[in-house]
Amino acid sequence: MFNPTAFAPRLIEWYRRHGRDLPWRHTRDPYRIWLSEVILQQTRVRQGMPYYHAFVEKFPTVSDLAAASEQEVLRLWQGLGYYSRARNLHETARIVAQTYNGVFPDNYAGLLALKGVGPYTAAAIASFAFGEQVAVLDGNVYRVLARLLGIETDIATPKAKTEFARVAATLVPADEPDTYNQAIMEFGAIQCTPVAPDCLLCPFQAECAACNTGRQHELPVKSKKGLVKNRFFHYIVVRFGDGVAMKQRPAGDIWQGLYDFPLVEQTAQESIASPDELLGLPAVAALGTPTSVSLEPEAYTHILTHQRIEARFWRLEYNMPPVLPPAVQLYTAAQAHDLPKPVLIDKFLKTVFV
Numbered sequence: 518m519f520n521p522t523a524f525a526p527r528l529i530e531w532y533r534r535h536g537r538d539l540p541w542r543h544t545r546d547p548y549r550i551w552l553s554e555v556i557l558q559q560t561r562v563r564q565g566m567p568y569y570h571a572f573v574e575k576f577p578t579v580s581d582l583a584a585a586s587e588q589e590v591l592r593l594w595q596g597l598g599y600y601s602r603a604r605n606l607h608e609t610a611r612i613v614a615q616t617y618n619g620v621f622p623d624n625y626a627g628l629l630a631l632k633g634v635g636p637y638t639a640a641a642i643a644s645f646a647f648g649e650q651v652a653v654l655d656g657n658v659y660r661v662l663a664r665l666l667g668i669e670t671d672i673a674t675p676k677a678k679t680e681f682a683r684v685a686a687t688l689v690p691a692d693e694p695d696t697y698n699q700a701i702m703e704f705g706a707i708q709c710t711p712v713a714p715d716c717l718l719c720p721f722q723a724e725c726a727a728c729n730t731g732r733q734h735e736l737p738v739k740s741k742k743g744l745v746k747n748r749f750f751h752y753i754v755v756r757f758g759d760g761v762a763m764k765q766r767p768a769g770d771i772w773q774g775l776y777d778f779p780l781v782e783q784t785a786q787e788s789i790a791s792p793d794e795l796l797g798l799p800a801v802a803a804l805g806t807p808t809s810v811s812l813e814p815e816a817y818t819h820i821l822t823h824q825r826i827e828a829r830f831w832r833l834e835y836n837m838p839p840v841l842p843p844a845v846q847l848y849t850a851a852q853a854h855d856l857p858k859p860v861l862i863d864k865f866l867k868t869v870f871v
């Protein structure tokens with residue numbers, strides 16, 4: 518039977534033995550803690566670590582981050598995906614720098630009032646930086662609590678937020694809320710993992726509802742994600758002299774603020790099969806007459822949470838300046854390198870400037 522009072526000390530004991538030594542666990546600086554939390558949302562520790570170091574090095578304080586241009590921030594974020602996180606990070610940094618004189622609020626309620634900071638991040642900063650007794654609730658915590666206590670509420674529903682928050686709040690100890698919160702997240706990350714929980718060596722095996730009923734793989738309950746949308750991109754890679762034509766992506770679609778090539782999006786049925794079909798498109802015809810057109814044989818696939826992008830790249834060479842739309846410009850290899858780009862574009866660009 519699960520013992521709520523004994524849980525925190527036993528979990529903390531497990532954490533002291535098995536927890537990983539991560540750089541953001543050695544600081545009480547709310548800026549660094551916030552940075553690590555934003556980077557690690559939807560990102561594994563190993564992938565996020567170099568980004569954390571790069572951000573801390575380039576922007577040692579929240580005011581340094583606030584003073585950067587969006588382009589610099591996106592460029593440093595490049596490869597981490599979910600770029601709205603980077604834009605929100607930047608916006609929140611500006612608010613902290615301008616409205617709060619570069620000092621983060623020192624409690625949960627104040628942090629939560631910050632635009633761009635949700636309950637999870639506010640709880641993480643409040644507890645790790647200021648030792649406040651608040652519970653963090655991320656995917657790891659949902660999983661651990663659902664399994665230990667046999668909670669069957671669908672974690673994708675708003676009802677689950679309230680229910681899990683209530684349970685989680687009763688378990689956080691007053692004396693070491695920060696260590697406890699680190700411990701429960703770490704426990705979910707390395708012991709009670711989604712696919713292969715290590716129940717055999719788990720200190721809570723005897724009292725775990727999921728383990729005792731063989732339901733580790735059924736808990737937590739999570740309703741299926743929405744359908745994945747397939748999109749078909751035909752990129753027009755315009756070369757003239759030592760430049761390649763690129764543009765910034767607009768608001769309201771994926772990769773907002775990043776740079777890619779001029780693009781024609783098609784449905785699968787209407788995909789462009791030949792150079793003549795491509796050159797017949799008004800947007801491509803308006804560029805002028807290229808000296809050569811070739812289709813890259815390889816199709817690049819890029820999977821996002823709710824979208825699957827299949828991209829083809831057409832190379833168009835011009836010996837007269839192409840007539841580019843106002844938002845499109847020619848960039849040299851060095852300039853293009855410095856632009857923030859989706860990974861897909863970054864990869865292809867390496868084949869453009871060889």
Ligand code: SF4
Nearest residue numbers: 709714716719725728
């Ligand atoms: S016994 Fe298994 S399912 Fe239960 S908490 Fe431990 S690792 Fe998770």
